[in-house]
Amino acid sequence: MRTYLDCIPCFFKQALKAARLAGANEDTQKRILDNLAAEIPNFPLSSSPPEMGGIVYRLVREITGEEDPFKEVKDEYNKIALNSYPDLKNKVIHSGDRLLAAIRLAIAGNVIDLGVDNPFDLEKEIEDVFKKDFAIFDYQEFKEALKSTKQILYLADNAGEVVFDRILIEELNKEVTYVVRDKPVINDALIEDAKFCGIDKMAKIISNGSDVPGTVLSLCSRDFLDLYEKAKLIISKGQGNFEGLAGSDNAPIFFLFKVKCPVIGNDVGCNDGDIVLKYNCK
Amino acid sequence: MRTYLDCIPCFFKQALKAARLAGANEDTQKRILDNLAAEIPNFPLSSSPPEMGGIVYRLVREITGEEDPFKEVKDEYNKIALNSYPDLKNKVIHSGDRLLAAIRLAIAGNVIDLGVDNPFDLEKEIEDVFKKDFAIFDYQEFKEALKSTKQILYLADNAGEVVFDRILIEELNKEVTYVVRDKPVINDALIEDAKFCGIDKMAKIISNGSDVPGTVLSLCSRDFLDLYEKAKLIISKGQGNFEGLAGSDNAPIFFLFKVKCPVIGNDVGCNDGDIVLKYNCK
Numbered sequence: 001m002r003t004y005l006d007c008i009p010c011f012f013k014q015a016l017k018a019a020r021l022a023g024a025n026e027d028t029q030k031r032i033l034d035n036l037a038a039e040i041p042n043f044p045l046s047s048s049p050p051e052m053g054g055i056v057y058r059l060v061r062e063i064t065g066e067e068d069p070f071k072e073v074k075d076e077y078n079k080i081a082l083n084s085y086p087d088l089k090n091k092v093i094h095s096g097d098r099l100l101a102a103i104r105l106a107i108a109g110n111v112i113d114l115g116v117d118n119p120f121d122l123e124k125e126i127e128d129v130f131k132k133d134f135a136i137f138d139y140q141e142f143k144e145a146l147k148s149t150k151q152i153l154y155l156a157d158n159a160g161e162v163v164f165d166r167i168l169i170e171e172l173n174k175e176v177t178y179v180v181r182d183k184p185v186i187n188d189a190l191i192e193d194a195k196f197c198g199i200d201k202m203a204k205i206i207s208n209g210s211d212v213p214g215t216v217l218s219l220c221s222r223d224f225l226d227l228y229e230k231a232k233l234i235i236s237k238g239q240g241n242f243e244g245l246a247g248s249d250n251a252p253i254f255f256l257f258k259v260k261c262p263v264i265g266n267d268v269g270c271n272d273g274d275i276v277l278k279y280n281c282k
Numbered sequence: 283m284r285t286y287l288d289c290i291p292c293f294f295k296q297a298l299k300a301a302r303l304a305g306a307n308e309d310t311q312k313r314i315l316d317n318l319a320a321e322i323p324n325f326p327l328s329s330s331p332p333e334m335g336g337i338v339y340r341l342v343r344e345i346t347g348e349e350d351p352f353k354e355v356k357d358e359y360n361k362i363a364l365n366s367y368p369d370l371k372n373k374v375i376h377s378g379d380r381l382l383a384a385i386r387l388a389i390a391g392n393v394i395d396l397g398v399d400n401p402f403d404l405e406k407e408i409e410d411v412f413k414k415d416f417a418i419f420d421y422q423e424f425k426e427a428l429k430s431t432k433q434i435l436y437l438a439d440n441a442g443e444v445v446f447d448r449i450l451i452e453e454l455n456k457e458v459t460y461v462v463r464d465k466p467v468i469n470d471a472l473i474e475d476a477k478f479c480g481i482d483k484m485a486k487i488i489s490n491g492s493d494v495p496g497t498v499l500s501l502c503s504r505d506f507l508d509l510y511e512k513a514k515l516i517i518s519k520g521q522g523n524f525e526g527l528a529g530s531d532n533a534p535i536f537f538l539f540k541v542k543c544p545v546i547g548n549d550v551g552c553n554d555g556d557i558v559l560k561y562n563c564k
Contacts, residue, residue, distance in 0.1 A: 045312065
C-alpha cells in the first residue's frame with residue numbers, strides 16, 4: 001500500500017509517542033520531530049507507510065540511545081496474553097467452528113498495537129470481535145487453501161498478540177514458519193517474544209531480516225524471501241504487514257487484521273474498526 | 283500559551299485540510315506539507331500555536347494561489363447563523379438569566395471552527411451548551427467588570443459565530459469595538475463577515491492588523507494595541523485568541539470558549555469539550 005498524505009501527521013504522532021516511551025525529555029523529543037521533518041520531503045508517497053515507520057523508530061533509537069523503548073510494554077503484554085491462554089483456548093474448544101473462533105481471536109489480539117493512536121481494552125475487544133461480522137470474509141478460500149498445503153508462512157505482528165496467533169496455529173495443524181521482525185520496532189514481536197509465548201513448541205521461528213513495522217519485501221533478508229516466494233499459503237497479521245504487502249504481487253496471502261485507521265480503511269474499502277480476512281488473489 | 287509538541291502533528295493536519303479546501307491536487311498538497319516540514323525546526327516552542335497557524339495558512343495561500351480557501355464555507359455559515367438569529371434571540375428573551383443565556387450561545391457558536399479536527403452539529407451544540415456546567419465560571423467577576431465600564435473590546439473568532447456574538451453584544455448594552463482578523467485565515471471572521479452578520483449596527487468593527495488565527499500581540503497593528511492597552515474589559519472568543527493572549531500580561535480579559543483539543547484542555551486545567559468563562563486576572 002502506498003503512503004497517503006494523511007499518514008504524515010500520524011508519523012509525527014508516532015514519533016512523539018515513541019520518544020516519550022523512550023524517556024526522552026522535551027528537547028530530545030523536539031529534536032526527533034525536527035529530524036523527522038527533514039525526512040518528509042525526501043519520502044516518496046509511492047513507498048509504503050512501514051518504510052517511514054522504520055525511519056521514525058530508527059530516529060528514536062539513534063537520538064535517545066534506547067535500543068528498545070517498548071521492551072517493558074512488550075513484556076507486560078506477553079505476560080497478560082499468556083495468562084489468558086487457558087481462557088482463550090477454552091473459548092475455541094467450546095465454539096461450533098473452532099477454526100473460525102481461532103481466527104476471530106487472532107484478530108482480537110491484533111488490538112495490542114502501540115503504533116496506532118487508540119487505547120485498547122483487550123477483554124472488551126475479544127467480546128466485540130466475537131459479535132462482529134467480518135467486513136471482508138474470504139473464509140471459504142482460506143479453508144480451501146488450507147486443504148491444499150502442508151506448510152504455512154505466518155507473518156507475525158505484535159508482542160502479546162503472539163499468544164493469540166499460537167491459538168490459531170494450534171488449530172491449523174500444519175508445518176508453520178512464524179516470521180517476526182529482526183530488530184525492535186514499536187511493540188512488534190521479535191524472536192524472544194515468540195519464544196516467550198511458546199511458539200517454538202509448535203512452529204519454526206525466523207526473523208524477516210528487517211526493522212520496519214511491517215513486511216516490506218525490498219528490506220527483507222534473502223532467507224525470508226526464499227520462503228516467501230515458495231510459500232503456498234501465507235497468513236499476514238496486522239496492518240503493518242498489509243501495508244507492506246497489499247497490491248505488491250500475486251502471492252497467496254490471507255490478510256487478517258482489524259482496521260485501526262481511516263486511511264487503511266479507505267484503501268481496503270472498509271471502515272475504521274472493521275475486521276478483515278482478505279485473500280490477496282481474489 | 284506556548285506551543286506543545288502535540289501541536290506539531292496537528293499543524294500538518296491543518297495544512298492538509300486547508301490545502302484540500304483550497305482545491306490543491308496531491309502534488310501541491312505534498313509541497314505544502316514539505317514546506318511546513320522545513321519550518322518545524324525553526325519554530326520555537328515558546329511561540330504560541332496561532333503563530334504557526336499563521337505560517338501554515340500563509341503557505342497554503344502562497345502555494346495554491348488561493349487567497350481565501352475558506353470563503354465559501356464562511357459565507358455558508360454566516361447565512362446559516364443569520365437564519366438562526368430569531369430563534370437564538372428568542373432563546374435569550376425567554377431565559378431566566380438573559381446575560382448568561384447569551385454567554386452560553388456565544389460559546390455554542392464557537393463550535394463553528396474549521397481549524398480543529400472535529401466535525402460539528404450546530405443545533406446539538408446549542409442544546410448541549412445549555413445543559414452543561416462551566417468548567418471555569420468567572421461569571422461574578424464578569425458581571426462586576428461589566429458594571430464598571432462603558433466600553434468593551436470584543437475579540438472575535440470565526441465567521442458564522444459572529445451572529446452568536448451579536449446576540450451577546452445586544453445583551454451587554456455597552457460601546458463595543460468588535461475586532462476581527464485583517465486577512466483571511468481559516469474561517470476566522472473578517473470585516474466583511476462582521477458586517478454581513480449585522481455587527482455594524484451595534485458596534486464599531488476594526489481589524490487587529492494580523493493574519494494569524496488568534497490574537498498575537500507582537501503581530502497586531504499599533505491602532506489595535508492602543509485600544510487593547512487602554513481597555514477596561516476585553517471579551518476574547520475562542521481558542522486562537524486564548525492561545526495568543528493567555529498568560530501574556532495582566533490584561534482585563536474574559537476568555538470565552540469551548541475546549542476543542544486536549545492540549546489546550548491540559549493547559550487550562552479542563553477536559554476536551556468543556557466550556558469556559560475564564561478571567562485572566564484571577
